[in-house]
Amino acid sequence: VPRESFFLATKWCTPIGHLPAGTSVERYKEVVEESLGRLGTDYVDLIHVHSCDELDRLLDPNVHEAFAQLKAEGKARFLGFSSHTPNLLDVANAAIDSGKFDVMMLAYHHGIWPGLSDVIGRASREQDMGVVAMKTLKGAKHHGLEGFEDEQDSYAQAALKWVHGDPNVSCAVISFFDLQHVDEYLYASGKTPNADEVAVLDKYDSLTADTYCAPHCGACLSSCPEKLAINDVLRHRMYFEDYRSERQAIDLYAGLKRNASVCAECSAPCTGSCPFGIRIQERMVGAHELLDVRPTAS
Ligand code: SF4
Ligand code: SF4
Incomplete structure (x- = not known):
């Protein structure tokens, strides 16, 4: 060629x-x-x-x-x-x-x-x-x-x-x-x-509308006291669930400085901060369950 x-x-x-x-x-x-x-x-x-x-x-x-x-x-x-x-x-x-x-x-x-x-x-x-x-x-x-x-x-x-x-x-x-x-x-x-x-x-x-996290947005970021990159976590979830790029999604999630492990126990001040109506805590907890894959101890 x-x-x-x-x-x-x-x-x-x-x-x-x-x-x-x-x-x-x-x-x-x-x-x-x-x-x-x-x-x-x-x-x-x-x-x-x-x-x-x-x-x-x-x-x-x-x-x-x-x-x-x-x-x-x-x-x-x-x-x-x-x-x-x-x-x-x-x-x-x-x-x-x-x-x-x-x-x-x-x-x-x-x-x-x-x-x-x-x-x-x-x-x-x-x-x-x-x-x-x-x-x-x-x-x-x-x-x-x-x-x-x-x-x-x-x-x-x-x-x-x-x-x-x-x-x-x-x-x-x-x-x-x-x-x-x-x-x-x-x-x-x-x-x-x-x-x-x-x-x-x-x-x-x-x-x-209530599940797609717009890549340019970031409107919710200042509401999170943990300073989580909510947009990145939800983007990696999208790679896993929708793009079928499971390995890439897991690797990217593993590379985040802060992950969504804290979301389940959080009082969720992020609630209502998404102009598109995304239920952020629920989506973040779900993302962590999907993407937090640790190697099993041998
Ligand atoms: S639930 Fe997660 S994303 Fe929402 S404020 Fe708490 S730590 Fe931040
Ligand atoms: S969750 Fe909503 S507010 Fe936060 S970055 Fe995604 S689209 Fe924007």
């Missing part, structure tokens, strides 16, 4: 996590070069500052110097960042203002906070950035969703068409589990949803 016939993306990460701000230029370059070796190619098309929720990592002078050198050496073409956290807006605006990024990959789907469309428009208009939408299936809860049996087969295409209907979105990221997804998802590429499909999306929104 000719190398130029596909687009290859990687990120500034190692198996133990994202490279932190202040990493040396040499180390930033080294991890990409190690990637190239493993991939068996001379260059990658895109490198992401991945899952970025802090400006220090986004704007680290060393990462930008490393990228400039890799680009000059023909080892990388474009620089991007991805974000799906409550700091998404600050991160996205800083990235646009910096003029240093070619690509922005954000959680973006039907029923999301409308202000996000303005940020995407700004990225496209002011910096000609490519915008990649992720989390396009808004939790992928359509299979097994009570009351949604008649719509579940048309949901994924409708959701993808909604994303593609935004002229500022360049493409969408979606996981493929089965071969049939190739036909199903590609059919929706470049199309916009019709009225029936919009109705399917509206129904999905109403059925999942």
